[in-house]
Amino acid sequence: MNKTLNQKAWFFVIPVFALVAFNAVVPLMTVVNYSFQETFGSNVFQWEGTRWFKEILHSERFHASLGRQFIFTFIILLIQLPLGIAIALTMPKKGWGVPVCLILMSMPLLIPWNVVGAMWNIFALPDIGFLGNSLNSLGFDYNFTQQSGDAWFTTILMDVWHWTSLVVLLSYAGLNSIQPAYYQAAEIDGAGRWDIFRYIELPKMKKVLTLAILLRFMDSFMIYTEPFVLTGGGPGNATNFLSLDLVKMALGQFDLGPAAAMSLIYFLIVLLMCWVFYSLMMKDEGRT
C-alpha cells in the first residue's frame, strides 16, 4: 500500500508512545543506572564503571546459563516447528473437526504459566504422577527431581505441550490462505505430495513461519515461570536457565549491580537475534 506522508499521524501514536515509554524507559534507565554502580543498601551508591559488565562476561556461571539457554531454545525450535507444521497439515480443513481441534489445541496457551508448571509437576512426579508412574512401571528409572537428564526431558516435553499449538495455529492460518487454484495447477502438473509441500505450501507459509520462529525464539529464550515451578532450576543447576539465574541474582542475593549488567547483556542478545529475524521478515514483505 502506498502511504501518504503526514506528520500529524504522530498524534495518533502519542497514547501508545506515552504508555509504553512510561513502562519501558524509566525501569530500563534504572537498570542501566544500577549496572554501573555498587550498592551497600540504604541508598548508598558507588560508581563502578564497567566492572560488572567485565565480571559477567567472564564469569563461568553466566557462560553456563547462557549455554543452557541456547541449547534449550535450539531443541525447542527443532521439535516444535516440524511438529507444528505436521499437525497443521493433517488437521481437518472443514466440518465439525475444525472448531473442535482449534478449541482443544488452544487450551494450553490460555493456562497461567505457573499453573502449567504446577500441572506438569504433579503429572510427572515419579510416585503420584501419571507420566512418572507410567515410565517407572515400564521399567525406566525416571525421577525428574533427582536426575538432570530427566529434568531436561520433562522441561522440554512441558514446553512442547505448552507452545506447539501456537506453531500449529499459525501454520494452519498460512495453509488456509492458499488459493485452491494452486493445488489444481499442481494436480494438472502431476506433482506429488512432497512437491506440493516443498514448492507451494512451504513458500506460502514463509511469512507466518518466520513469525512463529520469532515468537518461539523470544518466548523460549525468556522462559522463567514454568521451569521455576517445575524444577526450580534443579537438580543442582541442570535447568538453571538465564531468567532463573537472573532472578536468583537480583532478588535472591540482591546483587543489584551484576544482575543489572547481566540484564542488559541478556536484553541485547535477545534484541540482536530479533532484529535479524525482523529485518529478514520485513525484507520479504517489501518484495511481495
Next chain:
Amino acid sequence: MKKIKWVVPTFYIIFLMLPIYWLLNMSFKSTTEIINVYSLWPQDFTLDNYKTIFTDSTWYMGYVNSITYTVFNTIISVSAALPAAYAFSRYKFLGDKHLFFWLLTNRMAPPAVFALPFFQFYSSVNLFDTHIAIALSHCLFNIPLAVWILEGFMSSVPKELDETAYVDGYSFPKFFFKIFIPTIAAGIGITMFFCFMFSWVELLLAKTLTATMAKPIAAIMTRTSSTSGYELGLLAAAGSLTILPGAVVIYFVRNYIAKGFAMGRV
C-alpha cells in the same frame, strides 16, 4: 490416506489433554488420597477442594483480581493501539519505522529484567498493589502486540474505503467509528483475545507488583506449598479453575481464530 491423516491430530490432542485430565482428577481427590493412593480416577470423589475455594475470600478474590486487571489491560491496550495502528497502516511520518521496531523491542524484553525496577517504580508513584498497576505494566508487552496485529488487519483494508468516505462527506471521527471499526471488527476481536491471553497467563510482573489487595489467583496458588505442608488437592482445584476463563474466551472467538490468523499478521 484419509484415515491415516486423523492419527496425528488425534494423538496430539490426547497428549494435550492428559496433564489437564490429571489435574482435574486430582482436584476431585482429598490430599490424603492423592498422596497415598495412585489411581486413574478419584476413588473417593469429593468437592471439598472447590468448596474451600468458593467460600474462602482469600481464594476467590484472587480470581476477581486476575479478571479485573486482565479486563482493564485489554481495554487500555486495544483502545490505545487502535489509532496508532491506523497511523502506521495509512501514513508515513518522521521515525515511523524506528518507532515500530522500538515498540516491538518491548515485546522482546525479558520480564525478569524488569521485575525489580518495576517494583521500585510503581512503589514510588503510589500504585503498588493496585489493579491498575498490573494493567499498566502488562501494556509493556500487550500494546506492541496489539499494534502489530491491528496494523496487519488495517493494511488489508483497501485505502479506497477511506477516500470514498471522505468524498461522501464523512468527517474523520465519524468515518473511524461508523465505518472503519465495524470493518475490522474481527481483527479487534482477535486482538482482544491475544491481549486477554497474555495478560491472563503472565505472572512474574503481576506477582512482583502486588502484596495483598490485588494479588492474582496464580500467585495465591503458590501459598499452598508454603503453609500447612503441600495441599495438592486444593492446588489442583485452583489450577483447574484457572483454565475456565481461557476456555470461555476461546469458545467465543473460535470462529474468528482461523480467519483472523489468516488475515492479519499473527
